[in-house]
Amino acid sequence: MTTDDMERFRPAILAVRPDLAGSTFTLATAGWDSIAVDVDDHLIFKFPRHDVAERALIKEAALLAEIRPNVSMPVPNLRLVQGPPLFSVHEKLPGDHLLAAHYDVLPEDARRQLADLLGQFYAQLHRLDDKRMIAAGAGEVGAWQPLDAIRELALPPLASDLRRLAAATISAYEQLPPDPYGVTYGYFDGHGWNMAFDHANGRLNGLYDFADSGVGPLHREFIYSSFVAADLTERIITAYERETDRPLDRRRISILTGVHRLSELAELIDDPENSALLLANLEAWAETADGLA
Numbered sequence: 001m002t003t004d005d006m007e008r009f010r011p012a013i014l015a016v017r018p019d020l021a022g023s024t025f026t027l028a029t030a031g032w033d034s035i036a037v038d039v040d041d042h043l044i045f046k047f048p049r050h051d052v053a054e055r056a057l058i059k060e061a062a063l064l065a066e067i068r069p070n071v072s073m074p075v076p077n078l079r080l081v082q083g084p085p086l087f088s089v090h091e092k093l094p095g096d097h098l099l100a101a102h103y104d105v106l107p108e109d110a111r112r113q114l115a116d117l118l119g120q121f122y123a124q125l126h127r128l129d130d131k132r133m134i135a136a137g138a139g140e141v142g143a144w145q146p147l148d149a150i151r152e153l154a155l156p157p158l159a160s161d162l163r164r165l166a167a168a169t170i171s172a173y174e175q176l177p178p179d180p181y182g183v184t185y186g187y188f189d190g191h192g193w194n195m196a197f198d199h200a201n202g203r204l205n206g207l208y209d210f211a212d213s214g215v216g217p218l219h220r221e222f223i224y225s226s227f228v229a230a231d232l233t234e235r236i237i238t239a240y241e242r243e244t245d246r247p248l249d250r251r252r253i254s255i256l257t258g259v260h261r262l263s264e265l266a267e268l269i270d271d272p273e274n275s276a277l278l279l280a281n282l283e284a285w286a287e288t289a290d291g292l293a
Contacts, residue, residue, distance in 0.1 A: 059137035074206030093206035095196030110202035119239025141216035144263035179217035
């Protein structure tokens with residue numbers, strides 16, 4: 001994104017916030033769906049790239065309006081500006097992504113506090129009324145690649161040991177009964193790239209990007225934190241069980257995690273840059289997948 005591209009958004013922002021005329025405008029993200037502009041490291045303005053992204057932004061604002069009063073976790077106060085162009089604004093949650101390398105050096109107290117916050121967040125989120133969230137725009141969570149496609153595309157490039165584990169995981173997935181807790185409205189995107197983490201103080205300041213939230217099998221909620229660390233996932237599960245008195249099936253979560261990573265690999269197998277990363281993600285999961293093969 002060039003300086004000229006950035007200037008396309010400045011007039012739309014200043015039309016509603018003329019007080020920002022002397023502010024610093026920088027690119028926060030330029031994703032597939034939206035371009036986010038950071039103003040003074042304090043405000044985030046999101047501009048949808050296309051009609052599908054515009055509808056997703058409208059939905060996200062409606063969902064967050066239901067979520068925010070009912071959870072302790074800070075989430076964006078997303079406000080829509082009708083424009084044209086339509087865009088959103090919210091106060092920036094202070095912090096940065098939480099990646100595996102960051103988690104590896106967190107002390108015990110910070111790990112426990114992080115997991116307790118996330119376990120509480122999921123418990124509170126799952127108590128929301130599903131019908132109300134559907135009325136606000138929540139749909140079914142995104143489908144994964146068909147198993148035949150995963151077998152055809154993701155398995156052949158794998159080393160033999162990993163291929164055997166992957167094949168066994170797919171078979172185990174096929175044999176899973178329906179989720180014992182059914183479906184629920186959930187986040188279904190709780191990885192470290194959606195966290196605002198204060199690395200100086202070792203504390204989570206909030207979560208963002210709820211566009212992909214929706215209604216899905218409850219156990220699927222707990223597969224995304226393993227992108228940060230399997231240890232974090234185990235701690236979140238324990239905290240959630242304490243908050244809800246709902247025992248979770250760790251084997252089911254491991255199977256779902258493996259199939260999710262295989263699905264992502266199958267989807268982008270012909271993309272050299274992304275497929276290498278997704279293969280590394282799959283290998284990291286395999287190191288923790290005891291008893292599945």
